[in-house]
Amino acid sequence: MKEIKDFLLNYNSEKRIVLNYEVEKLAVKHSETCSNLKQRIQNKTEIINFETEKIDDRISDLERKINIINTNDINFLKKIISSVKLYSLKKQSNYLVKNRNELVNASVKEITRSIENDEIFIREYEADIENLIAERAKSEIQRLEYTRNVLENSRNLISGAIGENLVVKEIKKLSDDYVLINNFNLKFSRPIFYKKHNQRIYSVQIDHLLISKAGIFIIETKNWSKSSVDTINLRSPIEQIERSSFALYVYISENIRLNEHHWGEQQIPIRNLIVMINNKPIGKFKYVKIKLLNELNDYLKFFEPVLTENQIDFITNKLL
Structure with a gap:
């Protein structure tokens, strides 16, 4: 870059x-x-x-x-x-x-x-x-x-790719209990209706899907400058990740069930995380956490485990 x-x-x-x-x-x-x-x-x-x-x-x-x-x-x-x-x-x-x-x-x-x-x-x-x-x-x-x-038109793509690569390198520092799927794509033969924005979802693309004992983390990476963070002209990454989260929730609800617990079917926690490489906005947002790259791993390790290794393997195989 x-x-x-x-x-x-x-x-x-x-x-x-x-x-x-x-x-x-x-x-x-x-x-x-x-x-x-x-x-x-x-x-x-x-x-x-x-x-x-x-x-x-x-x-x-x-x-x-x-x-x-x-x-x-x-x-x-x-x-x-x-x-x-x-x-x-x-x-x-x-x-x-x-x-x-x-x-x-x-x-x-x-x-x-x-x-x-x-x-x-x-x-x-x-x-x-x-x-x-x-x-x-x-x-x-x-x-x-x-x-x-070419560089002017591709700068955002290149910057995004660099940011995603940095996130991958950071996550690799974690233990083997974490399973990372990069560039995760989900397609629906019949579109699902997203009531919040009154739209039909045919497919979603997620930068990183991280499966761990604490649940699933949807991770979107933004390698934005401070001016880009402050501008109102760029599409909100909050809206983007909420849309992806809803689609993933629907897919998991219909296709993945954890019935091993003697109390009943377990819920798979899904957390939304936006990783900003250098700059992040001031403030907190509903249903979405925003962390800098150097805050990423501490945040991921914060949560208590609720899934077993076998369940992680099962979920991973279903999503791959």
């Missing part, structure tokens, strides 16, 4: 770290890009000069061969053969002359694209660096925001 709180408290700092990281990365990239751009422009110029010279040399060579054929005094048969060769040479020469620029540009196509990309980045960096930083950091910021939203 501490790690979650630390993350939520430091969320804005984490965002700044991400943004500062991108600022540094972009500054390095800008410096490297400026340096690379100069070198690429120089390389492009050299390639253009080299390719232009190569094409011009080829054109000159073709022109020389054409002139040789034109000046030769040859017989008719050789003249026919030479005319075919002359046509080919002129065609090659005309192609090179006509397409010189395109051929040169093709040779620097890749480096030209790199230069254009470098120039675009430099313009964006120098004209709107804030937007560039935001764009580069977008995915990481979104990941942080998603994590924050």
Whole structure:
């Protein structure tokens, strides 16, 4: 829980770290890009000069061969053969002359694209660096925001799970006379009517059901802050545990009977207990005890035993 709180408290700092990281990365990239751009422009110029010279040399060579054929005094048969060769040479020469620029540009196509990309980045960096930083950091910021939203929405669940785990650890300090059932669920094929709140109960879920020689303890755990304890917006845990207690009482009355005592059928005591991990409200409440975690075991051990080990086993088997 501490790690979650630390993350939520430091969320804005984490965002700044991400943004500062991108600022540094972009500054390095800008410096490297400026340096690379100069070198690429120089390389492009050299390639253009080299390719232009190569094409011009080829054109000159073709022109020389054409002139040789034109000046030769040859017989008719050789003249026919030479005319075919002359046509080919002129065609090659005309192609090179006509397409010189395109051929040169093709040779620097890749480096030209790199230069254009470098120039675009430099313009964006120098004209709107804030937007560039935001764009580069977008995915990481979104990941942080998603994590924050998940933790914010799950904080109560996580806090509750931590509280329940602390209660389990505390109860384990007791003797083996106590049987603990965590996350106890009770379902009714036909709903029972809860007159107090004019509602039908189809099922109940109880954080911890503790079966002991003193009876059954229904335990609900609340890991609430002081502000949560004082707020009126959260559902009352008193109402929640009373509802569960009523449902359990009905179920036990219909399904579990202790007829061993020679005086008659024994009652199984059911006690309602809310365990607050750190903060609890001021005041006492009917039918429900509210204890802090450090008060839990002393409260559980306070009651006199009324059930035998065999009866505890019998009740446990019926409820499992």
